[in-house]
Amino acid sequence: MDREELKRFFENYPDFWGHLNENEKNFTLETSHCVSYHTGQSVHSSNNRCAGVLFLVNGDLRVYIMSEEGKEVTLYRLSAGDICIMSASCVMDDVTFDVYVDATTDVSAVLLPTSTFSKLQKGNIYIENFSNKIKARRFSDVMWTMQQILFFSFDRRLAIFLYDEYVKNGPIIRYSHLEIARFLGSAREVVSRMLKYFESEGIVTVSRKEIEIIDKKKLKERI
Amino acid sequence: MDREELKRFFENYPDFWGHLNENEKNFTLETSHCVSYHTGQSVHSSNNRCAGVLFLVNGDLRVYIMSEEGKEVTLYRLSAGDICIMSASCVMDDVTFDVYVDATTDVSAVLLPTSTFSKLQKGNIYIENFSNKIKARRFSDVMWTMQQILFFSFDRRLAIFLYDEYVKNGPIIRYSHLEIARFLGSAREVVSRMLKYFESEGIVTVSRKEIEIIDKKKLKERI
Numbered sequence: 551m552d553r554e555e556l557k558r559f560f561e562n563y564p565d566f567w568g569h570l571n572e573n574e575k576n577f578t579l580e581t582s583h584c585v586s587y588h589t590g591q592s593v594h595s596s597n598n599r600c601a602g603v604l605f606l607v608n609g610d611l612r613v614y615i616m617s618e619e620g621k622e623v624t625l626y627r628l629s630a631g632d633i634c635i636m637s638a639s640c641v642m643d644d645v646t647f648d649v650y651v652d653a654t655t656d657v658s659a660v661l662l663p664t665s666t667f668s669k670l671q672k673g674n675i676y677i678e679n680f681s682n683k684i685k686a687r688r689f690s691d692v693m694w695t696m697q698q699i700l701f702f703s704f705d706r707r708l709a710i711f712l713y714d715e716y717v718k719n720g721p722i723i724r725y726s727h728l729e730i731a732r733f734l735g736s737a738r739e740v741v742s743r744m745l746k747y748f749e750s751e752g753i754v755t756v757s758r759k760e761i762e763i764i765d766k767k768k769l770k771e772r773i
Numbered sequence: 774m775d776r777e778e779l780k781r782f783f784e785n786y787p788d789f790w791g792h793l794n795e796n797e798k799n800f801t802l803e804t805s806h807c808v809s810y811h812t813g814q815s816v817h818s819s820n821n822r823c824a825g826v827l828f829l830v831n832g833d834l835r836v837y838i839m840s841e842e843g844k845e846v847t848l849y850r851l852s853a854g855d856i857c858i859m860s861a862s863c864v865m866d867d868v869t870f871d872v873y874v875d876a877t878t879d880v881s882a883v884l885l886p887t888s889t890f891s892k893l894q895k896g897n898i899y900i901e902n903f904s905n906k907i908k909a910r911r912f913s914d915v916m917w918t919m920q921q922i923l924f925f926s927f928d929r930r931l932a933i934f935l936y937d938e939y940v941k942n943g944p945i946i947r948y949s950h951l952e953i954a955r956f957l958g959s960a961r962e963v964v965s966r967m968l969k970y971f972e973s974e975g976i977v978t979v980s981r982k983e984i985e986i987i988d989k990k991k992l993k994e995r996i
Contacts, residue, residue: 617924644909647916675898682905686867689912693838693870695917701840701959720784735923 551660553579559660563605563633565683570677581666587653593637603681606632609657612733613688623699623735626691627654634659635684641668642681643671646748654729664750699735707734708744709772710731711756716763725763749771774883776802778857780882786828787854787996788906792899804889810876816860823863825886826904829855832880835956836911837873846958849914850877857882858907864891865904922958930957931967932995935977939986946984971995 560567783790
């Protein structure tokens with residue numbers, strides 16, 4: 551993107567762009583740039599990467615936490631149009647937990663670098679609030695996930711996941727059982743077992759490479 | 774509290790009070806008032822109570838979620854000096870989850886009613902940010918809880934709970950096993966079993982009415 555395209559891009563985010571003065575706008579345009587990540591690449595981890603705020607142009611990100619033993623729990627997922635704020639968590643005092651962000655597809659995004667974001671946030675109450683508002687929204691996303699994990703039985707959680715995928719991308723799901731297990735904070739074996747059960751119920755067919763949802767109505771009844 | 778006392782009280786919260794103009798200050802002083810709750814009383818529930826923002830003067834609050842089957846999971850606890858914002862969640866668009874607040878001791882607080890808070894928040898970016906900042910901090914509290922529940926084994930979670938209580942209130946703990954189970958999102962039987970085990974290890978003594986921590990060092994080793 552050249553400067554003019556970048557400007558038009560940011561204009562899609564009036565809560566952000568609309569509250570910058572001319573100096574801040576110039577500073578933002580001078581320091582922001584396009585970035586891309588390939589499928590599976592780490593975008594942010596608690597220790598070594600803290601690139602900045604990502605405005606997603608294309609592709610999906612997964613935000614998750616990890617135990618000392620390497621167990622992962624997905625907090626939420628982001629797609630085109632969303633803003634990933636956790637990739638700037640190193641400059642946010644109130645984010646005290648370690649968080650990881652991976653690209654689950656090829657991703658292109660506009661990066662507002664950590665140093666730029668930090669400077670804008672300190673000097674402009676609207677930008678500080680913009681960032682806190684996004685955090686508050688993610689808080690609700692995480693609460694939803696937490697309720698899924700703590701209150702719903704696994705068949706229901708898997709059904710919700712498959713149904714969401716169906717609505718988003720159609721009946722063919724190309725995630726591996728291991729990937730689905732990671733999304734749901736479960737184990738590959740548990741996912742495979744439950745998919746087999748769903749297959750026996752005529753809800754899906756499962757082959758080595760993909761899962762096909764063959765009865766949307768039955769799937770919905772499981773939610 | 775009379776008007777002058779109320780004003781002095783709010784001055785302890787410069788992030789809030791320091792950003793109000795004279796009109797807003799008068800409006801706040803005219804509409805805020807002291808409230809009290811007795812031990813065990815419901816302060817907020819998703820359906821029927823949404824009193825406003827509580828500035829805690831004395832006592833403790835527990836903020837939790839509940840499943841359809843009545844299973845409770847404590848998100849965090851608040852004490853004197855803290856601000857309870859979830860008791861005004863009905864006027865916060867970005868809080869989409871149902872949350873409950875109970876008094877775990879006798880509580881006195883200053884209540885900024887929902888209608889006052891809503892008006893201040895709409896007209897003053899600093900107050901909107903004040904509220905979002907608190908939410909972001911609670912987000913981190915909840916992430917801590919989530920990691921406890923998802924990643925730590927129960928003995929560790931119970932040890933952390935007992936140790937926190939020790940630091941706060943000394944070696945005698947007067948919660949029932951059922952209450953502790955609720956705090957930890959577990960079952961009474963599980964708590965009783967683990968306490969018995971801790972007793973056999975010489976960490977605590979358990980009687981019908983209370984738990985006494987007799988070996989702080991051993992308890993800490995469990996964390």
